[in-house]
Amino acid sequence: MVYVDPYWDRFVWKTIDTAPKPDLNDTSVCRYLLGFIPTDDIEEYVSDPAIFISVIWWEPKLQGGIWTTDAGLACQPTHWMALPDAPTQTGEK
Numbered sequence: 001m002v003y004v005d006p007y008w009d010r011f012v013w014k015t016i017d018t019a020p021k022p023d024l025n026d027t028s029v030c031r032y033l034l035g036f037i038p039t040d041d042i043e044e045y046v047s048d049p050a051i052f053i054s055v056i057w058w059e060p061k062l063q064g065g066i067w068t069t070d071a072g073l074a075c076q077p078t079h080w081m082a083l084p085d086a087p088t089q090t091g092e093k
Contacts, residue, residue, distance in 0.1 A: 010081070011082065013079040013081050014079060015079060016035075016067075016077050016080055019080040020033075020058070021058040021060065031057045031058070032056070032057050033080045033081065033082060033083065034081040034082070035080050036053055036078055036080070037052050037054055037075045037076065037077045039052070054070055054075070055069070055070040055083070056068065056077055062074075
């Protein structure tokens with residue numbers, strides 16, 4: 001049996017249909033995710049797939065619910081991943 005640490009399982013790409021879609025009043029779910037938003041331009045994908053990764057979130061009150069990028073644009077991601085925890089202040093410089 002293989003043990004999968006739940007912490008690291010957060011950093012695996014999952015299909016977008018499994019992503020959390022909280023309503024605006026639900027603060028128990030992280031609103032921001034990493035999204036993989038491919039285009040039809042396969043040459044760009046081969047040269048640098050990272051260009052298709054963006055911070056995304058679900059906007060439940062726009063057009064019946066849409067995914068939005070950090071640029072404020074509607075998008076159609078195929079996969080998502082949790083963002084890492086924010087750094088902690090250690091007092092080191």
